[in-house]
Structure formats: structure tokens, C-alpha cells
Amino acid sequence: MALLEASSITVKFGGITALDDVAISVDAGEVTGLIGPNGAGKTTFFNVLTGMQDIAAGTVVLDGSDITALNVHQRARRGVARTFQRLETFGHLNALENVLVAAEMRQRWDRTGSGPASEARRCLDRVGLLAIADRQVANLPTGTARLVELARALAIRPRLLLLDEPSSGLSEVETHALSELLRGLAGEGLAVLLVEHDMSFVMGLCSQINVFTFGKNLAVGTPSEIRANPAVQASYLGSGHGEAQ
Amino acid sequence: MNLSRGNWAAIALTVAGAVLLSALNWSGRNFSAAAVGSMLVIGLTLGSIYAVSAFGLVVVYTTTGVFNFAQGALGMYWAFLYWELRFNRGWPAPIATIAVVLVIAPIGGVVLDRLIMRRMQSTPLVLQLMSTVGLMLGIMGLAATQWRVDRGRNSQPFFGRTGGFEIFSVNVTWHRLTTICVAIALALFLRLFLHSTRSGVAMRAVVDDRSLTSLTGVNPARISGLAWALGSSLAAIAGILIAPESGMVVELLTLVVIDAFAAAAVGRLASLPLTFLGAMILGVGQQFIRSFLDFPDGFSNADRALPTILLFVVVLALPQARVRAMGAIAATSSRTRQAMRLSDAALGGMALIVTVTAWSGGLIPFVGSWTGTGINRGVTMMITAIIMLSLVPLTGWAGQVNFAPLAFAGFGAVMFLKLAGDTGQAWGLVAAALLTAPIGVLIALPAVRLKGLYLALATMAFARGFELLFFTQPGVINPDSGERIAALHFMGWQLDGRSRGFLIFLTVVFAIGVIGLIALEHSRFGRRWMAINDSEAAAAMAGINLNETKVVVFAFSAAIAGFGGALFSIQQGTLNPSQFSLLLGLPIVLLVVVGGVAYPAAALFGGVSTIAFIVIKDRLGWTWLSALEILGPGAMAVALVARPRGAVFDIGRSLSPLLPWRDVPRQPRRSGRVIDQTYEIGDLGLTTPFTEEAMIDLDRQLDIADIIRPAVAPDAAAGDS
Numbered sequence: 001m002a003l004l005e006a007s008s009i010t011v012k013f014g015g016i017t018a019l020d021d022v023a024i025s026v027d028a029g030e031v032t033g034l035i036g037p038n039g040a041g042k043t044t045f046f047n048v049l050t051g052m053q054d055i056a057a058g059t060v061v062l063d064g065s066d067i068t069a070l071n072v073h074q075r076a077r078r079g080v081a082r083t084f085q086r087l088e089t090f091g092h093l094n095a096l097e098n099v100l101v102a103a104e105m106r107q108r109w110d111r112t113g114s115g116p117a118s119e120a121r122r123c124l125d126r127v128g129l130l131a132i133a134d135r136q137v138a139n140l141p142t143g144t145a146r147l148v149e150l151a152r153a154l155a156i157r158p159r160l161l162l163l164d165e166p167s168s169g170l171s172e173v174e175t176h177a178l179s180e181l182l183r184g185l186a187g188e189g190l191a192v193l194l195v196e197h198d199m200s201f202v203m204g205l206c207s208q209i210n211v212f213t214f215g216k217n218l219a220v221g222t223p224s225e226i227r228a229n230p231a232v233q234a235s236y237l238g239s240g241h242g243e244a245q
Numbered sequence: 246m247n248l249s250r251g252n253w254a255a256i257a258l259t260v261a262g263a264v265l266l267s268a269l270n271w272s273g274r275n276f277s278a279a280a281v282g283s284m285l286v287i288g289l290t291l292g293s294i295y296a297v298s299a300f301g302l303v304v305v306y307t308t309t310g311v312f313n314f315a316q317g318a319l320g321m322y323w324a325f326l327y328w329e330l331r332f333n334r335g336w337p338a339p340i341a342t343i344a345v346v347l348v349i350a351p352i353g354g355v356v357l358d359r360l361i362m363r364r365m366q367s368t369p370l371v372l373q374l375m376s377t378v379g380l381m382l383g384i385m386g387l388a389a390t391q392w393r394v395d396r397g398r399n400s401q402p403f404f405g406r407t408g409g410f411e412i413f414s415v416n417v418t419w420h421r422l423t424t425i426c427v428a429i430a431l432a433l434f435l436r437l438f439l440h441s442t443r444s445g446v447a448m449r450a451v452v453d454d455r456s457l458t459s460l461t462g463v464n465p466a467r468i469s470g471l472a473w474a475l476g477s478s479l480a481a482i483a484g485i486l487i488a489p490e491s492g493m494v495v496e497l498l499t500l501v502v503i504d505a506f507a508a509a510a511v512g513r514l515a516s517l518p519l520t521f522l523g524a525m526i527l528g529v530g531q532q533f534i535r536s537f538l539d540f541p542d543g544f545s546n547a548d549r550a551l552p553t554i555l556l557f558v559v560v561l562a563l564p565q566a567r568v569r570a571m572g573a574i575a576a577t578s579s580r581t582r583q584a585m586r587l588s589d590a591a592l593g594g595m596a597l598i599v600t601v602t603a604w605s606g607g608l609i610p611f612v613g614s615w616t617g618t619g620i621n622r623g624v625t626m627m628i629t630a631i632i633m634l635s636l637v638p639l640t641g642w643a644g645q646v647n648f649a650p651l652a653f654a655g656f657g658a659v660m661f662l663k664l665a666g667d668t669g670q671a672w673g674l675v676a677a678a679l680l681t682a683p684i685g686v687l688i689a690l691p692a693v694r695l696k697g698l699y700l701a702l703a704t705m706a707f708a709r710g711f712e713l714l715f716f717t718q719p720g721v722i723n724p725d726s727g728e729r730i731a732a733l734h735f736m737g738w739q740l741d742g743r744s745r746g747f748l749i750f751l752t753v754v755f756a757i758g759v760i761g762l763i764a765l766e767h768s769r770f771g772r773r774w775m776a777i778n779d780s781e782a783a784a785a786m787a788g789i790n791l792n793e794t795k796v797v798v799f800a801f802s803a804a805i806a807g808f809g810g811a812l813f814s815i816q817q818g819t820l821n822p823s824q825f826s827l828l829l830g831l832p833i834v835l836l837v838v839v840g841g842v843a844y845p846a847a848a849l850f851g852g853v854s855t856i857a858f859i860v861i862k863d864r865l866g867w868t869w870l871s872a873l874e875i876l877g878p879g880a881m882a883v884a885l886v887a888r889p890r891g892a893v894f895d896i897g898r899s900l901s902p903l904l905p906w907r908d909v910p911r912q913p914r915r916s917g918r919v920i921d922q923t924y925e926i927g928d929l930g931l932t933t934p935f936t937e938e939a940m941i942d943l944d945r946q947l948d949i950a951d952i953i954r955p956a957v958a959p960d961a962a963a964g965d966s
Contacts, residue, residue, distance in 0.1 A: 050786060052568050072568050072785035081786065088783035090776045092843075101776045104769045105788035116769075149783070156788050 001064065003028040003191040004160050009048055009058035011041070011215075018044045019215045021057075024193075026160065031182055031192040033206035033223075035199075037235065040212040042195045043085055046162050049193075050082050051075050062160065077109055081158035083149040085165050085195070091138030095148050098137055099123050102155035123151040127181065143169030147178075154185075161185065163194040167201050179205050203227070211235075255562035263530075272539035282415035284536040285529065290421040292528025293428030294487045298505035299512070299520045300435055301479030306514045308448045308472035311362055312698055314377040317505070318384035319477055320484030321498035323350050325392050327485045328400045328493060338403060346481045354477025355470045363469060364886045370697045372889050374646050375838045378831055379882020381499070386876025389495050390869055400488035424486045431479070432521050439517075448472055496828060503709075504552035506702060510559045514698075523559075527552055543720070546713035553713070556706040557691070565694045568785045585844065585897075590763040593846070594756030601752040605745050621743050621816075622856050627751035628813050630852030633837035634758050634845060635805035640834075641843035642771060643798045644778030646701035649688065649708035650806045651830030656711070657681045657807025658814035658825075659721055662730055666814070669731035669739075674811045681807025682800040689799035693792050708827040716822035724821045730814050742816040751812060758805070759845040774798050832878035839881045841891015850893050854881070 002025035011019040019041045026032045034042055047053035049060060051072040060068045067075055090098045103116035103123065124130050127147040132140070137148055146169055153161060163182075167175045175198070182205060186192050196202045202209060203223040211218040211232050219229045226232055274280070298320055305313050313319075323345050331341040361380065365373045392398065402420030410417055439445040447463040448471065483505070484498060491501050504527065511523025534540075534548040602608075605615045605623060615623060632654050639645050657677040665673025692703035716722050733740040733747060740747040765771050776784045777794055785791055814820055836854050840847025858877040862870045888895065 052782065052785075054567070072782075073788050073790045076786055076788035084782065088780040088786075090772075090779040090783065092775050092779055093772060097772050098776075100769075101772050101784070101789070102787035104772070109788070152783070152787060 002026055003063055004049070004193070005059075005061040006045075006049060007059055007061075009045065009060075010056045011044055011048060011053060012056050017215055019048070019055075022212065022215070022217050024210050024217075024220075026191045026193045027208075028159070028191045029186055029189050030207045031186045031194065031205050033202045033209040034193060034195045034212065035197075035202060035209060035226075036212035036218070039214070041215040042212055043164060044215075045212070046082060046164055046195065049160075049162060050080055076105070076156055079157070079159035080162070081153035081156050081160070082162035083146065083153055083164055083166060087142060087145050087149065089137045089145050089148055089152075092136070094134045094136050095129055095140070095151075096120055096124060096133035098148050099151045099155045102152045106156050120151075120155055123154045124148075126154060127151045128177065141169070143171070143174060146170070147174075158190065160191045160193065163192065165195055165197060167196060167198050175201060255558065259558050267533075267538060270538045270540050272537055274537055276537065279415055280536060282412070284532045286415055286417050286421055288529030288532030289525065290424045290490070290528070291532060292525035293424045294483050294490075294501075295505045295508045295527050296428045296521050296524035297431055297479050297486070298483035299508040299524055300431060300517060301476040301483070302505065302509040303512060303514055303517060303520055304435065304439075304448075304479070305472050305476040306509075309358075309362065309366060309469045311365055311373055311377065312514070312702075313476060314374065315380035315384060316476065316480050317499045317501070317503045318381040318388075319350075319353075320480035320487075321495060322384050322388050322484070323353075323477075323481035324400065324484030324488040324498055325388050325493065325495075327481070328398060328488065329392070332398075332400065342485065345485065346478055350477040350481035351474035354473035354475070357477070358470045358473035361883060361886055362473060363466065366469075368886065368889060369644070370701075371640060371644060371646055371838065371842075372885050374698070374701050375835055375882050376886055378648070379835050379879045379885065381879070382831055382835065382875045383879030383883055385495050385499055386872040386879055389872035390876065392493075392495075393868070393871060394495075398493040400485075400493055402489040420486075420489065427482065427486065428521075428524075431482070432517060435517055444468070444471060500828075503705075506705075507552040507556040507559065510556050510699075510702060513563070523555070527555060530555075543718035544714060546717060550710055550713040553706040553710040556702060557710070560695065560699055560703045560706075561691045563695055563699065566696050568782050568791070585763055585766075585846070587760065587763050587767070590760045590845070594760055597849070598749070598752050598756055602749050605748055615745070617743065620745055620748055622859065623748045624743060624751060624816050626852040626856040627748065627755055628809055628816060629833060629855045630848040631751070631755055631758060631812060632806050632809035632833060633840075633848035633851045634755070634762065635802045635809065636834065636837050636842055637762055637845050637848065638765065638771070638774060639798050639802035640838065641841075641847070642766070642778060643774040643795065644697070645689075645693075645795055645798065646697060646704065647799070647802065648701060648705040648827070648831065648834055649711070650802075650833055651825050652708040652711040652827075653681050653684060653803045653806035654810030654813060655716055655825030656684050656803075657810030658817075658820055659716075659810075660807065661811035661814045662722075662728065662820060666728065666730045669734040669815065671733060671735040674733075674808055677811035678804040678808035681810070682804040684807075685799040685801070685803025686796055688803075689796045693795040693799070705827065708830055712822070712826045716825055722820045722822050724819065728820075729818050730820075733815050740815075742818055747815070754812075755849070759848070762845045828875075832875060835878045835882040839878070839885060839892060841893045844891065844893045844897070846893045846897070847891055850896075854878070 004024070004026040006025070007023040008021050009019050009023070010017065010021055022041070022045065024032075024034070024045070034045070036042055044053060048055055048058075051067075051070060051074070055068075058068070059066055062075075062078055062080065065078075067078060067080075070078070090101065093101070099120040100116055103120040107116045107119070121130060121133070124133055127150050129144065129147055129151065132144070137145055140148065146166060150163070150166065153163075166182075167178060170178060179201065182192055182194070194202070194206070203226075206223060208220065209223055209226045210220045211226060211229075213235045218235060219226060219232050221229065298316060301320075302313060302316050305311060305316075326349065327341055327345045330336045330344060331338060336344070357380070361376060365376055402418060403423055410422075437445075439449055448468050487501055488498065491497055505524065508520050508523035508527055511526070512518070512520030531548045531551050534551065538547070540547045601623065605620060607615075632650055635650050635653070636647060639647055657680075660677040660680045661673045664676050688704060688707045689700075692700040695703075730742075732742065732744075733750070735750065738746060740750055773784075773789055773794055776787065777789060777791055781791055784794075813824075817824070832855065833851070836851035837847050839854070840850035854877070855874075858874045862873045885891075
């Protein structure tokens with residue numbers, strides 16, 4: 001059984017159906033991709049998984065227990081972490097404090113571990129930002145702030161990590177480092193689900209890729225299967241090289 | 246609109262409660278057709294005025310996203326202007342009406358939009374609310390200055406006071422008929438305008454997506470100007486129609502139209518028909534209470550408190566807001582934080598204590614010692630500053646607006662009076678603070694699940710409700726009882742409320758409060774509170790329970806305010822319900838925000854400003870300064886749109902290099918200003934104009950050295966060391 005099983009998710013905005021009976025499953029220890037053209041419902045789907053979006057139908061099951069009715073912070077406690085497509089950082093706080101806020105919550109729930117301060121430093125080090133721990137996040141470049149978000153997500157010690165376009169704003173070298181980091185995290189048993197527009201990044205990293213289009217499942221499979229899928233080519237890959245970033 | 250089962254339950258409960266209250270307080274007055282008819286006529290007239298005023302709120306809010314707290318004050322001001330033209334200068338009624346409603350008021354609205362409101366649309370909610378509340382006080386101050394209270398004024402109804410016709414033996418004056426017809430006509434006009442004209446449809450579209458609307462060729466700036474012109478005209482109509490019924494008194498006219506908030510809230514600030522319904526319920530309900538109910542002593546304000554109660558009920562019935570990701574611009578457009586070091590806070594606190602002690606004792610040459618008045622003003626300053634401290638964690642860090650700090654303070658004062666008023670024991674201060682904390686929870690619980698604006702409205706309703714229904718209870722504050730609050734009994738000292746010893750005590754308490762808050766700012770509580778302000782979505786994803794966190798910070802804030810209120814009761818010696826009114830509380834909120842509410846030092850700035858206005862008015866004695874204590878805070882709050890970081894931030898940044906122990910001088914400012922906004926490249930040209938300033942900010946975000954663009958801005962190169 002997969003760590004995350006979301007099934008028959010339907011979301012309606014007034015008369016428009018943003019997600020129509022979609023399903024996805026994410027295994028622990030793997031990086032799973034979610035791609036699709038703009039407006040396919042990827043970010044809406046992330047909102048559903050994290051409890052930020054009401055659904056008309058469907059269930060979200062994490063590690064065998066139904067979390068559909070839980071709200072955002074309860075899901076975080078169960079181990080669902082996420083980053084955002086458009087930055088959501090604590091701009092007034094410095095990089096370390098951003099991570100510390102999350103580490104302190106995990107400490108409060110579990111009362112275990114080495115203390116939130118050292119945990120936060122470890123997470124920040126993991127994304128390579130320990131050197132700028134005391135810089136106020138509002139003044140950081142977008143790509144760097146994105147990594148702060150990732151460190152903050154790691155600090156709640158998640159089981160499922162949802163990343164919404166993590167590579168945007170990063171240089172080629174940084175993107176490569178991010179790839180390595182995500183592979184390492186998956187190796188530790190974390191389930192990673194990422195929305196990406198950078199095709200080489202997705203194809204090189206993910207073991208399974210889900211394709212959404214117009215709020216529906218279009219395809220799911222390994223990178224080579226997805227590349228060869230005629231429906232995907234027609235709706236997405238065929239229309240040039242993805243989209244403008 | 247779809248009503249959930251919860252909504253219906255809330256409505257049923259409210260109706261049942263209203264029926265029960267009516268039955269319990271039935272006056273036994275004659276319930277004849279004539280009495281009911283006359284109640285309906287007056288009630289519908291009143292409701293019509295609420296409706297017109299609330300329409301103005303809704304039109305401006307749906308179009309520009311700014312909730313205009315100054316709507317009532319605007320209506321009051323235009324009503325005074327109408328009086329000036331019509332009765333003081335003797336213009337004919339139609340000409341004066343047209344001049345005010347169709348010419349001056351719309352122009353005034355457009356000017357407000359151009360000068361103030363347009364700059365506010367991208368600022369944080371706290372600043373938006375403060376600016377419009379500041380505008381409200383500013384306009385009130387302006388009116389009180391222009392039309393001083395030293396003479397009586399009367400605005401006559403249209404078509405005279407006596408004319409009219411009889412229907413079912415009820416006399417309907419022409420003025421009242423006009424009022425009702427105007428409200429209905431305006432409702433129909435607005436409905437047609439917003440749904441069937443190009444400008445109207447554009448107005449409704451703007452609020453959904455400003456950038457998309459501009460792509461369709463509609464100019465959003467023109468649309469927001471139009472909305473403000475319309476809102477201002479509607480305010481004028483409401484003000485002119487109500488003035489003959491309520492009397493020409495600045496506060497009264499302003500507050501009458503504040504009651505329209507409740508009607509707008511019934512329509513969820515968006516629906517005109519529901520707003521109309523809410524207004525009619527309010528008007529008829531109020532008149533019903535006046536006509537047929539007799540409340541016991543202490544509840545005599547029940548009719549005036551009805552809008553407040555309705556607002557609270559509506560807030561309770563609204564559904565929980567979803568956690569939403571707001572995106573980069575909203576999350577990071579706020580100010581740079583300059584956290585004060587604990588050592589600096591301790592040093593500053595000591596300096597303050599030494600200064601106050603020396604000055605009040607006449608130890609500083611040339612400035613002289615403080616007389617009794619001076620000491621008393623110092624005491625007022627320090628107590629105000631302590632109450633203002635309550636807003637630092639709540640509004641400054643957690644971003645929750647609270648217009649009720651003075652109500653909390655009043656509750657604390659009453660608690661001190663009851664517990665330790667006769668002995669003045671110092672433990673009473675702590676007890677008063679602890680007992681006020683649950684009141685903070687009481688107000689926060691229903692409102693924290695909603696958007697920030699509703700919380701602000703709920704706190705305002707709460708402050709007004711406390712003013713009208715709680716402090717007036719004979720069992721709570723009884724000014725005639727001769728109850729006196731004793732001098733503070735602290736560690737063997739007897740500190741009289743107007744003595745130098747009490748002033749020094751307050752200064753020490755304030756300094757300890759500031760140091761404590763600075764320590765708190767660096768603790769996990771401070772971090773958590775700032776986190777929910779910066780990004781609710783990210784905070785929730787980090788596992789923070791938003792509602793619980795907000796309730797906790799509200800309770801903490803209420804406790805500080807309650808503590809300050811207890812000190813206030815010692816200064817005053819006796820309590821009076823009028824000391825804790827909503828209007829008196831607003832300058833307290835505004836001045837600490839002007840100071841820069843995220844910094845505890847802002848409370849001192851606020852306290853000093855409060856006293857400064859009184860001293861300036863007193864010393865200069867110029868008649869045009871007669872309303873300075875509301876005009877001043879109002880004008881300063883409006884100025885927040887230009888200096889959003891607050892005064893102490895700018896003062897601190899200018900002064901900190903002078904401190905000898907600061908070996909590192911201030912950070913070089915790279916182009917003379919800090920990055921105000923984070924840009925996404927894709928936004929440029931759409932939501933953000935492609936200006937050189939935007940490009941410079943963008944370069945800086947991308948860490949491109951300013952050196953490669955030396956020609957862009959001369960000061961960019963000069964400021965970069």
C-alpha cells in the first residue's frame with residue numbers, strides 16, 4: 001500500500017470543475033512527479049492534499065488512515081509538508097527562525113529529539129543555507145527563499161513532502177544540487193511529490209510521473225512511458241518544450 | 246445565497262432570543278395599529294438611511310477592496326456642509342442638495358482616492374484599516390474645528406417638519422417618505438448600474454482581478470475613482486437625510502452611520518439586497534425597542550446597541566475562512582524588521598526611568614520641575630503607553646487588528662475597583678490583568694476564524710457594546726456611589742494616583758514591560774505570532790494551529806490592557822462609564838500604529854504624542870486647534886500610507902549610528918531605500934509597471950551587483966559602499 005492514496009478527488013469552483021475525479025498514489029522512498037499544462041489543477045490538487053481546499057468528493061488516505069476531514073495543521077502533524085509555488089515565507093524572520101518555527105512544533109508534539117535549535121540548524125544545513133542563517137528572509141532572492149521553505153518543510157520531519165515548482169528561481173548548479181538532495185531524502189524513506197515545469201529535472205529525478213490535464217488524470221507511468229505516451233505528447237510535450245518558466 | 250443548516254440555526258436562535266427579550270421587557274404600552282404604524286414609518290426611515298450608507302460601504306469595498314471606516318464621518322461632514330450652504334448661507338434646498346450630493350461629495354471622494362486610498366490597495370490590512378479609521382477621526386476633527394460646538398445648529402427636514410399625509414391614522418412627513426423612496430430608488434439604481442452598465446460591470450470585475458481587468462482596456466484607477474465618488478455621494482445622501490432626525494452633533498452623526506456596518510455585514514460586504522434587508526431589520530428593530538420595550542436600568546442603551554449585537558451575531562454565523570496561500574507579494578511586501586537587542590532595551594529602559602525621575606524632581610536645570618498638572622500628564626502618558634504595549638504583540642507581531650484596547654482597559658479598571666479598590670493592594674493589578682484575559686478570549690473566539698477585516702469589525706462592535714451595555718450597569722460603574730479607589734499600596738509605599746512616586750512606579754513598570762516584550766519577541770511565542778502574520782498558509786503547514794494561536798495572543802494582549810486599566814483607575818480615583826468609549830479608544834490604537842506597532846518603543850512614542858497634542862492645544866490655545874486631540878492622531882494615521890514602517894523605525898535608524906557601542910554602523914542602504922516589494926519577473930508589466938525602480942529592486946533580488954547598472958540611478962551607486 002502506498003503512503004499516500006488520494007482517490008476520486010473532485011473540486012468545484014462555482015460552476016467550474018477544477019478537479020474531476022482524479023486519483024494519485026505516492027510511495028514512500030520515491031520521488032513522484034506531477035506534471036501538466038497550466039490550469040491542469042496541480043496546485044489545486046496540492047491544496048486538497050494539505051487541507052487548504054474543500055472538496056466536493058474524494059478521500060485522502062495517508063499511511064492507511066483517512067485524513068480527508070483533518071485541517072491543515074493536523075495534517076502537518078501527521079507528516080504532510082509542502083512548499084508553495086509562489087513564496088510563502090515568514091518575511092520578518094531570519095532564515096534560521098523560519099525553520100525554527102516548524103522545528104518547535106515538532107518538538108512540541110513529540111517531545112523527542114535534540115532540541116529545536118539544533119534540529120533547525122541541521123535542516124538549514126541540509127539545503128546548504130547555514131551560512132545565511134541570520135539573514136532576514138524578506139530580503140533573500142527568490143530561489144534562496146525557496147530553499148528556506150524546503151528547510152522549513154523538512155523541520156516538521158515529514159513523511160510526505162509536497163514541492164510546488166521547487167526548481168524555479170534556481171540556477172543550473174543549484175537545480176542539480178536540489179536533485180541530489182531530493183534523491184537523498186527519498187533514500188531515507190520520505191515520499192516526495194513534486195510539481196515541476198522543468199522537464200529534464202522531472203524526467204531525471206522521478207520514478208513515477210502523473211500527468212494531469214484540464215483537471216483530469218491523463219496518464220501515469222515511468223519517465224520513459226510518459227515520454228512515449230501519445231496522449232501526453234499531444235496535449236503537453238508536443239506543444240514545444242513545456243512552457244515558459 | 247445558500248444558507249447552511251448552521252446559518253438557519255443561528256437565525257432561529259437569534260429570533261428566539263429577540264422574542265424572549267421582547268417578552269421579558271415588554272413595556273405594556275398600547276400596541277395599537279397607530280403605534281405599530283408609526284413605529285414602522287420611523288423604523289423604515291431609519292433603515293433607509295442605514296441602507297444608503299451601507300451601500301456606500303459595499304460599493305467601495307467590492308470595487309477597491311478597502312473597507313472605509315470613514316464612511317460615517319464623510320456622511321457627517323457632508324451633512325454639515327449642506328447645513329452650512331442651506332441654512333447658514335440660505336441657499337435654496339435643491340441647489341444646496343445638488344451642490345453637495347452631485348458635485349462636492351463626488352469630487353471629495355475622487356480626491357481621497359487619488360491622495361490616500363489608491364496607495365493603500367497593496368498595503369497590509371492593518372495599515373488599510375488604520376488609515377481609514379484615521380481618516381474618520383481626521384474628518385471628525387476637521388468638522389469640529391470648522392463648525393465649533395459653541396453654538397447650536399439645526400438641520401430642517403425637506404418640505405418642513407409638519408407637512409405630510411395620513412395613512413391608517415399615521416402621519417408620514419414628506420421628509421420621511423422622501424427618505425424611504427430615495428433608499429429604494431438608490432437600491433434599484435445601483436443594481437442596474439452594477440449589472441447592466443459597462444462601468445458597473447468593470448467595477449465588479451476589478452476586485453476579482455485588477456490586472457486582468459486592465460487587460461480588457463478598463464482603467465482600474467478610473468474605476469476606483471468612480472467607486473469613491475459614488476461612495477462619497479451615498480454618504481452625503483445618508484448624512485443629509487439623517488441630520489434633521491438625529492441633530493447636528495459630530496460624534497452622533499458619525500456613530501449613527503457607523504451602525505450601518507452591521508447592515509453591510511449582513512450582506513457579507515458584497516450583496517446589495519441583503520444589505521438592504523439588514524438595514525431595514527436594524528431600523529425597524531431599533532424603533533421597535535424604543536416604542537414598545539422598557540429595559541431595566543443600565544440597559545437603557547439597548548436600542549443603540551442593537552447594531553453592535555447584530556454585527557456580532559452575523560460574524561458568528563459566517564463560515565470559517567479557508568487557509569489561503571497569498572503569494573510572494575503579499576507575504577513579503579511588509580517592512581524590514583529591526584529587532585531590538587535585549588541589552589539595548591534594558592539600557593533604554595534605565596535611561597527612561599532616570600530621565601523621568603530627574604525631570605519630575607526638578608533635577609534637570611532650566612526645564613524646571615513638574616507641577617501637579619505636569620505629573621498628572623506624565624502619569625496619563627505612561628498609562629496610555631502601557632495600554633498601547635498591549636497592541637505590540639497582537640497587532641504588531643500577529644497582525645490582528647483590535648479596536649477595543651480601551652474596553653479591555655476599562656474591564657481591568659472595574660476589576661481593580663471591585664477587588665482592591667478600597668485598599669489599593671498591588672496584587673489587585675495582577676488579578677485585574679488575569680481576569681481581563683478571558684475577555685480577550687471571548688471576543689477572539691468567534692472572530693479569529695474569519696478574515697482579518699471581520700475581526701476588526703468584531704472588536705469595534707465589542708468596544709461599542711461594552712460602552713453601551715456593560716460600563717453603564719449600576720453594578721459595574723456607579724459614578725454616583727462616591728466609591729473612591731485608594732492609593733496604590735506597594736511594598737510599604739502609598740503611591741497616590743497623581744504623585745511623583747506613582748509616575749516613577751509607572752515608568753519602571755513600562756520599562757519592565759518593554760524588556761519583557763523584547764525577550765518574548767525572541768522566544769518561540771514571538772516567532773509563532775510573527776509567522777502567522779507573515780504567512781498563514783506557511784504557518785499552518787508548519788503545524789501551527791492558527792485559531793488557537795490567535796486566541797492566545799488576544800488573551801495576552803487583553804491582560805496587558807487590563808493591567809493598564811487598573812493603573813488608570815488608581816490615577817482617576819473614581820470611574821465613569823464615559824472614560825472607556827469606543828471613540829476615546831481609537832486614538833490609542835492609531836498612535837501606537839503610527840509609532841510602528843511592531844516595536845515596543847512605539848508605545849512610548851504613542852504616549853508622548855497623546856500628551857503632546859494636549860499640551861500643544863493647551864499652551865497655544867488657538868481656536869483652530871480646538872479638536873487637535875482627534876484631528877492630530879487622525880492625520881498622523883492617514884500619513885501612515887507614506888511611512889508604513891512607523892515613526893520609531895525611522896527614528897531608530899537615524900539615531901542608532903550615534904550609539905557609541907554600536908561598532909558596526911547601520912547597514913549601507915544600497916540605493917537609498919530598502920526593497921519594498923518582491924517582484925516575480927512574470928508580474929512586471931501586468932500587476933506592476935515596468936519602471937526603473939522595479940528593475941532596480943528586481944536586480945537586487947537577483948543579487949546582480951549595482952555596479953553593472955551604475956547609470957540607472959545615481960543614488961544607487963552613491964549609497965553603495
